[in-house]
Each structure stands twice: as C-alpha cells, then as structure tokens.
Amino acid sequence: MGYVTLRGGSNLQLRANGGLLLTRAQLSDVPTQNLLLDLDPAHRVFSDNGLTLCSNNQAVYRWNDMSINNSNFIQTFLSKRPLFKTGGLDSKPYVHFTGTDWLGSELTSLFMQDDLTFFIVMVANSSSDPYDTILCRAQDLNWTDGWNIYSNASQDHVTMIRDFHYYAITNAQGVTDVQQIRSFRFKRSAGTQYNKNRVNNGTDSIGTTTNVNNTVVHKTMLGGSWDSPGTDATFMSDFYLYRLLIYNTYFDDATYLSVLNSLNNVYTTY
Amino acid sequence: MKILVRDTIEEIIEIEKNIANLLNEEMYGSPLQNKVNGKYGLLMKDLFKDAIIYVIGQQEYVSLPELIKNDPEWFDHR
Numbered sequence: 001m002g003y004v005t006l007r008g009g010s011n012l013q014l015r016a017n018g019g020l021l022l023t024r025a026q027l028s029d030v031p032t033q034n035l036l037l038d039l040d041p042a043h044r045v046f047s048d049n050g051l052t053l054c055s056n057n058q059a060v061y062r063w064n065d066m067s068i069n070n071s072n073f074i075q076t077f078l079s080k081r082p083l084f085k086t087g088g089l090d091s092k093p094y095v096h097f098t099g100t101d102w103l104g105s106e107l108t109s110l111f112m113q114d115d116l117t118f119f120i121v122m123v124a125n126s127s128s129d130p131y132d133t134i135l136c137r138a139q140d141l142n143w144t145d146g147w148n149i150y151s152n153a154s155q156d157h158v159t160m161i162r163d164f165h166y167y168a169i170t171n172a173q174g175v176t177d178v179q180q181i182r183s184f185r186f187k188r189s190a191g192t193q194y195n196k197n198r199v200n201n202g203t204d205s206i207g208t209t210t211n212v213n214n215t216v217v218h219k220t221m222l223g224g225s226w227d228s229p230g231t232d233a234t235f236m237s238d239f240y241l242y243r244l245l246i247y248n249t250y251f252d253d254a255t256y257l258s259v260l261n262s263l264n265n266v267y268t269t270y
Numbered sequence: 271m272k273i274l275v276r277d278t279i280e281e282i283i284e285i286e287k288n289i290a291n292l293l294n295e296e297m298y299g300s301p302l303q304n305k306v307n308g309k310y311g312l313l314m315k316d317l318f319k320d321a322i323i324y325v326i327g328q329q330e331y332v333s334l335p336e337l338i339k340n341d342p343e344w345f346d347h348r
Contacts, residue, residue, distance in 0.1 A: 059317060078290065079299030079313045099339050100271055100313055129340045131348065141348060232300050234346040238339075 029266045030119075030245060031259060036110060037246040038066035039073070039222075041093040045084050049074075054084035060095055063103060071110050073103035073222055080233070082223060085240070089123075089179050090268065092242060099127060099238035102224035111137050111220045115250035116147070117185040119259060121243040121267045124155050126176040131164070132237040133225040134182075135244070137218070145216045148225065149184060151237060159184040159197045161209045169207040173199035179242065179269045181260055187250035200270040201260055242267060272314040272334035273344070274326065275304075282310040285325055292321040302344045311344060313337065 030038070044064035045054045054060055059081035065071040075081045082101040088094040105111070120134060128151040138146030147161045157174035160167050174182065186195040186209070196204045219226060222244070224233030243263065251259065264270055276282045282301045290298040298318075302311045314322050314334055323331045337344065 057317070077297050077299045078293060078295045078318065079315050083317070098271075100315075127339060132340070141346060232302075235340065 030262050031247075031255075032067070034247045034249040035067045035245065036069055036113070036116075036248045037071045037244065039063055039241070039244040040066050041084065041095050041242065045093075045095065047084075056084065056086040058084050060084050060103070063095065069107075069110060071105060071107050073105055075101070075103050088240065088242065092267070094123075094240045094242045096240050097223035097237055099125075099132070099236050102233040102236055103222045104226070105220040105222075108217045108219055111246065112217070113248050114189045115185075115187045115248070117183070117247040117249060117251045117256065117259075118149065119181055119183045119243070119245040119263060120149065120241070121179065121181050121263060121269065123179050123240040123242075124151060124174060124176050125238040125240070126155070127238045128155055128176075129153060129235075131225070131235045133221070133223070133235045134237050134239060135220070135222055136225045137220040139216060139218050139226055143225070147186065149182070150225070150235065157182045157184075157197065157199050159186075159195060161186050161188075161193075161195050167195065167207060167209045169195055169197045169205050171197045171199050171202075171205045173202045179267060181263050181267070181269050183256070183260065185250050185256065189250075198256070198260075201257065201264075271337045271339075272331075273302075273311045273337040274314050274330075274334055275309050275311045277309055279303075279310050282312050286312055288325045289318065289321050292324060293318060304343050306343045311337075 043066055045060055046052055046062040047054045047058045048061050050062055061081060063073045080101055083096040085096050086093045130153050131150050133148060133150040135149045138148055142163055144163045149159050152158055155174045155176045157171040158168050180199055182199050184197040193209045195207050195209050198204045221233060224236035226233060279301060286298045299313055
C-alpha cells in the first residue's frame with residue numbers, strides 16, 4: 001500500500017481497494033515543543049523501506065519519526081530487525097527488541113545536544129545482562145563520547161553521560177515484566193553539569209558529569225550499543241517498546257512530571 | 271536463537287545471499303566472527319525458518335547450536 005506523510009504529520013495512505021485514507025498524527029497526548037523524536041508503534045512502522053505498514057509479528061525495516069524532524073530509524077539486515085507486535089497492554093501495539101535486534105538513526109547529528117530529556121514507555125524482559133542497552137549514542141567500548149540508557153543484571157535503569165566508569169547513575173526502580181516509563185534528563189549548559197534519572201513518578205537519582213564529549217558524529221542506536229561504528233551492535237536488550245520521546249531541552253521538575261503524567265494517561269503505568 | 275557456523279567467510283556469505291534471495295531481501299544478516307576460534311557465524315532466526323531450511327536443509331537446521339545472549343565468543347564484551 002502506498003503511503004505519504006503530509007505537512008503537519010498526517011498520513012495519506014493508499015488502500016488496497018484504491019481508496020485513500022487520511023489518518024491524523026496523534027501528538028496531542030504529549031507536548032510537541034522541543035520534541036526531537038517521537039517513535040510510536042501505532043504509526044509509521046514499516047516492513048520495508050516506507051511502503052508497507054507492519055502487521056503482527058513482521059520484522060521492522062523502518063520506524064519513522066512522528067515529530068517534524070524526520071529522525072527515522074532503520075535496519076537493513078533482515079536478521080537484525082525487531083518484531084512488530086499487536087495486542088500488547090491495553091491492546092496497544094509495540095516493537096519487540098529480542099536481544100539480537102537494533103535500529104539505527106538515519107540522522108547522525110540530531111541528538112548531539114547540550115540538554116536532552118528522554119521518556120521511554122517499555123517492558124523490560126527478564127533476560128538482561130549487564131550493560132544491555134536500550135538507547136545509545138556513543139561509539140567506543142567505554143562509551144566515552146556520548147550518552148547511554150541501559151540495564152544492569154537486576155534490570156535497574158542505568159544512564160550515563162560520557163563514561164560508564166564514572167558517570168553512570170543507577171535507578172533501582174527498574175523491574176521486569178511490568179510496563180514502566182523510564183526517563184532521564186541531562187544538562188551541560190549549566191555551570192554544573194548534571195544528570196537525573198527517574199522511573200515512573202518516583203524519586204530522581206542524581207549525579208554529576210564533567211567535560212562531556214558529545215561531539216563525535218555517528219548514529220544513535222535503539223536496542224543496542226554501537227561499539228564498532230559501521231559494523232554491528234553489541235549489548236543488545238530484550239524489551240518491548242511502546243513509545244519513545246526525546247526532547248531538545250532539560251525539563252524542569254514540574255514539566256518533567258507533567259509529561260510523565262500525560263504518558264501515564266495513555267499507557268497507565270503507575 | 272540458533273547460529274550457523276562455518277570455517278570461512280566465503281561459505282557464510284554464500285549462505286547469507288541465498289537466504290536473502292529467497293526472502294527478496296538484499297541482505298539477511300552480517301556475519302559474526304568467533305573471537306576464540308576465528309570461525310564465522312550467522313544468526314538463524316525462527317521467523318525465517320522456512321527459507322533457512324530450504325538453503326541448509328532440515329537436518330542441519332535442527333542440529334544448529336543455540337547462541338547464548340551476549341556470548342563473549344561472538345559479541346564484543348568488556
């Protein structure tokens with residue numbers, strides 16, 4: 001089926017019977033100001049390079065961004081594609097990263113920002129090993145040049161900026177087999193650079209970072225860690241992804257909680 | 271997750287191409303190299319079982335070893 005994205009984010013889809021279907025992008029449930037990326041399994045998940053929407057249990061070739069930035073994620077290797085699933089919690093669709101799958105961003109510089117805020121609606125499966133990565137923009141084995149969101153062996157939610165040796169922040173609210181909103185935010189535009197990390201509406205874990213190097217141009221990876229640029233992934237995670245939002249700003253506490261509550265209204269996680 | 275292992279990269283690439291062709295894809299997967307014995311491997315996903323069996327045969331498919339997630343012999347590790 002043909003598929004065209006219109007200005008404003010709506011979709012015009014050519015149906016099998018030759019008719020046209022206009023579907024509106026549903027961004028009203030979350031703030032759109034400063035929105036860099038919105039990956040929503042209910043929209044724009046394709047089994048090929050943008051023509052055929054995925055049906056249940058099909059491998060995902062392309063997952064297109066719902067924001068205005070067209071920050072789309074793709075996987076050209078068939079055996080490395082995650083699975084699109086229907087009928088998840090509250091009958092919502094999700095994408096299953098099985099621990100051997102990953103998607104890479106087509107844009108390489110969009111997430112090289114001084115301040116970022118992330119929200120990930122997900123279910124962690126119980127097979128994570130240390131460093132299993134959900135989202136990553138770093139290219140060496142010590143992740144010295146970017147940021148990462150990953151799990152430890154206890155499924156705790158860990159984030160780091162620059163170097164996992166010194167700047168990782170563990171939030172022990174991470175659990176398995178339960179839908180959660182995992183979120184973190186970092187700021188380096190302030191005099192004191194710091195990194196906060198929260199799961200659902202719980203308490204932040206707070207750390208500091210110094211001399212953040214966020215300047216190396218390379219892909220952002222979803223589902224694994226790009227340890228060897230241009231080749232493949234490692235530290236891949238097993239999880240269900242229901243929504244991913246990235247904002248080009250460091251949200252203050254009130255805004256942060258407000259977005260969490262907006263997402264909770266849609267996904268009911270706490 | 272099963273893994274197909276061969277001694278040379280050429281053997282793996284030929285199998286990879288045959289599976290991809292059957293599925294009308296350009297690439298099935300990127301080969302892995304075992305960091306201990308230097309052999310080459312290709313992940314075999316159940317989702318594509320029919321095509322894989324067509325290429326390598328039922329007998330070999332059922333005897334393929336299971337790959338442990340994050341096996342340090344096959345994936346980069348700290």
